[in-house]
Amino acid sequence: MLKRLAYLALCACTPLYAAPHIDNQRLQQLANDPFWISLGHYEAGKLGGWRSYVSDDKFFLAPDGAHHPDAELRATVDALYAPLSLGDKHPQCVYPARTRWLKDQLNLTGLPKAECTEFNQWFKDVAPHSTVMIFPAAYLNSPSSMFGHTLLRIDQADVQSNKTALLSYAINFGAYIEGSDNSILYAWKGLAGGYPGLFALVPYQEKLSEYRSLENRDLWEYRLNLTPEETRRMVEHVWELKQIKFDYFFFDENCSYRLLELLQVARPGLQLTSQFPLTAIPTDTVKAVKEAGLVESIEYRPSRERELLDRAKALDPEEQQWVLQVSADQTQLQSPTFKALPKDRQALIIDAAYRLERYRANGLERDTSRSQRSFELLRAINQNPAPELQVEQPELPENGHESRTWQLGAGSRDDTAFAEYGLRMAYHDLNDNSPGFPLGAQIEILQLKLRQYEGNHWQVQQLDLANIRSLTPRNDLLKPWSWQVGGGLERVLGKHGDETLVTHVNGGAGGTWQLGENLLGFALGTLRVEHNNDFAAFVSPAAGFNTGLLWRNPVGNLSLEAKGDYFANGEIRRSISLNQQWEISRNLGLRVSAERAFSHFASPVNEVMLELKWYHY
Template sequence: MKIYSFIIFIFFIASFNLQASATLKQLAQHPTWLSLGHYKKPAFNESYITNTSFFISSRGATSPFEELKATVQNFNKDPLTQCKYPARYTWLQKQGLTFTQPKTSCIELEQWRDVQPIHSISLIFASGYMSNPASLYGHLLLKLNRSSAKNNKLLDYSINYGAHVPDNENGLVYITKGLFGGYKAGFSDQLFYRHQHNYGEIELRDLWEYKLALKNDDTKFIANHLWEILGAQFDYYFADENCAFHIAQLIELVIGEQLTNNSSPWMIPTTVFSKLNQATYNNKKLVQEVRFTPSRSTVFIEYMKKLTSKESTIAEQIYKTPEFLEQDDFISLNIKSKKRIIETLFELAQLQQIKKHNIDHIKSLKKALIKTRLTLPIGNEVHVSSYTQQAPHKGQKPSNMSVSSTQVNKQHNFGLGFRLSYFDSLASDVARIAFSNLEMVDTEVSILNSNLYLDKLHLLDLESFSPAYVKWPKENNLSWKINAGFERQNTLCQSCTNTFVMGGIGKSYLTNNNKTLIFTLANGYIGDLAATDNIYDASLELGLITTLYSDIKLRASHEQFILENNEKSSTQAEISIPINQNFDIRVSYKHSNLTNWKLKLNYYWQ
């Protein structure tokens, strides 16, 4: 009888273990568990996290099941495992699992998460920054909101994902390693005021905050998972496994695969915000509110708009000669005008200090402004109630396909185009730097007499004109451009081609109420060049970019080459006519030896 009882007991235990193992295998394939381990789709046999210390099982980086089994075992024998993996613990309990160890107190986690309770989550978009290759497309942050009536939002937690880059890293090395996974990366947390100060006050980048309508349990779940991965390491790839991708995946823990659900080989912050605006949560819109925080330079431009023509002239005189504050032209002004001028000049002085321009002069100016301001009544005169900047989800989508019809010397051909990303100087200004160009892998092919021609392959095409919105500070902002690729020069001859790397440097100026930019550049070319026997050439270029009407834009330029005796030159113009967020029409003209007319329809997608 005892033998039969023992056999039945063993059979019961074995059946229980088999059932438990089957349950764990099912849970190991659950989307939430796979997301908690950051396993790569579609095979889920490798994690994005590269440091083995993150995983409990020695096989955890490649086996979701082994990691789950080890997690359950550790929750049953070591209560402190709950403190290291609070999101795993909460989720497994919701799946019906129970553990032999009682729930324990996690002092460090509770201090981080609960002393000033996290009540909601926002995603932050920082506009593009042309001085840093990793930020050309903008940047994405996650904000854990803890603010209340007593606590300022600047004390919220700001979660950043970024590469671990050595100080003073060479720019070319930085770009190369960033493209090919040469850096480790990870999540870090800081108080939000540090990021707002760095982006808005130092790098002069506008910020948009998208507050999400998540339930408290889901907000806490994301916060718990962030606690788990703050020490984790990832490989950093500039084009896809970047801040946009990994922060979007955190939100997908609770909303499902709505932000990264495409087969695109690249990931851009504006794409995430476009999808975020369309995402749903509990059958409602995920985004509860969008807020704009202007940079210091954006605020100054708005202050300048508040000045009358006379006030602007006097402000210029004071900036150049602070003693002008004691002249009758200023003293005779009414109090409101005086306050507007001084407040605007204070904003300008702050900008100049950030840029480290005219340091001694700015110190003298601020002293004179403070002395005069103390003689005036309290209270500000300049109030900016709204800004014209639009949120990033309203911007033009980054990728492009096109069809075109071209006429060169009475020959017509049909063309197709593809651009990987991101915008050109005639694109919408929404959520990007105006009068700038950032294009990668821009390709055009044409069909002529049943032959297929590669007309253009620009691997990288960058332009930054950096115009001064106020002329009198005399800032030395340089304009520059870089381009590398291949072009068929069909305005020179049918078989002429350029394979080149070029760069240009110069100046730009705003006019027409800041709607028109005039630029001049000195350009240098190296490569297999069609118009010269040398491997190098140089030119001077004069051009403009302007808004003709509403959102219709024109770019025109004349480029004079200077190293050959035959005085080669090129004149070109292009008009952009937007239809909606997804389409625009381009009409372009180019003339060298021959004349090229092109009509093109662009489709933008993400």
């Protein structure tokens, strides 16, 4: 609003260039053009009309521009003829993408020629020529990163030939956070739209360091076949979005959705955002970009953590202990015992020790002693270099199953048969089809299960708001915590032998260990808070455990799990369960499950079920 008033005030006292007359038919034709709709980030309203995703009034030149693309177009044309005394605030300088398109479409003549010094220098520094979509893979130990992320890298003309990608710029869209909200508050506000979202153009090296080092996330680089002209057009629009606020939601109006909008600006006619009416999970948007024929090549960059673990794979337990000793004290390099090792084994140990030292330094302020240790290790590497590390490329993340799951099951609870119908909005559990997902990762959001018992008796069996588990194995070098958190509604054994629907929140932490190549064992201590109508108290706390095995086998994933909750009011609830999924195809799975549940309130109950899972967006 202030921007509009500023240049209108100047217009009142300065001679204006004459804006052309546009007849209403031509005006409506341009206002409905897909490119103009993309520039305004408009979507068709549910009850007709338009609304813009932009939540910032200063983006619009017309008072009702957020809902009327035609009014915004008319206001933009008029504004292009504003006096040059506005300098870098001239609408031609603020809206370069709009200006270029309207000049071409309307063959505008007699436009005042604004200098646009700030924009021209910025555009020259960026020097856009080609575009690469970057996908930092999901990192479960960070709630903000549990679905992965996407951003765009803008390369100069000589990047590929000179291999200077680190000098490129990155376009990123993310939540703007003031202060230091904790992870739980961050996740909640992100789900509820409690943060504004902003675009930013930053040096790619900064983002690369952040994702590969600080968050230990693998990076996938998808080079797009956008032409230099399409890339420049998109970057011009990014300038228009500088410090412009959008609403931000984790599941739909997020980083990936906004970048799809930018690609539609780059290449008008692409239909990318229309594929995501409810959710826009990053892996799904990567698939959409790939299926649209935009990807010409893919490059993989492993995280520092993956590089360290891959280097350590070649070391036996005794050699891994040497890695810890050498990393902590470089004088061990001169010890007779170490020097007695074969030279090739010494090289591997020293290289792993250096990687461990750099990994531990991630996110920490520079420390003189740490820098000295790294220097000594580097000098030792130069004297006895290890073979070049070749990290095996994992499955492409977009090759995993689709994010939404429909479930149809049939089973028996003691002697009573039932059918079960389920829908999960997102997007993977421990037993789901495994390609593209790490073993031990689970992220379930908004899952509903309904049961139909004999006699046409229906009931809500389960409603998960969130159910997240991170079972990352510990080893001699790295000792990450495993954790889980969940909440919602579920059926538990009741006092009269029936099932009671309770509200609960639970969480836990512990450890996971690699027992074999594709076998994990885990043990977690847990806490639970439950509202149960069978209990006297409004809410009742419980402490417990959750332990089991997870095996990725030739046909799918198998889990064997035991858990218990010991309530403060004396109730004890325990269960043991077995689940095996057969991967029929990428988006189809068949699961058999068996469970025996115990409670002080009721006799033990046995349940078996056969379930078909269809992964579908």
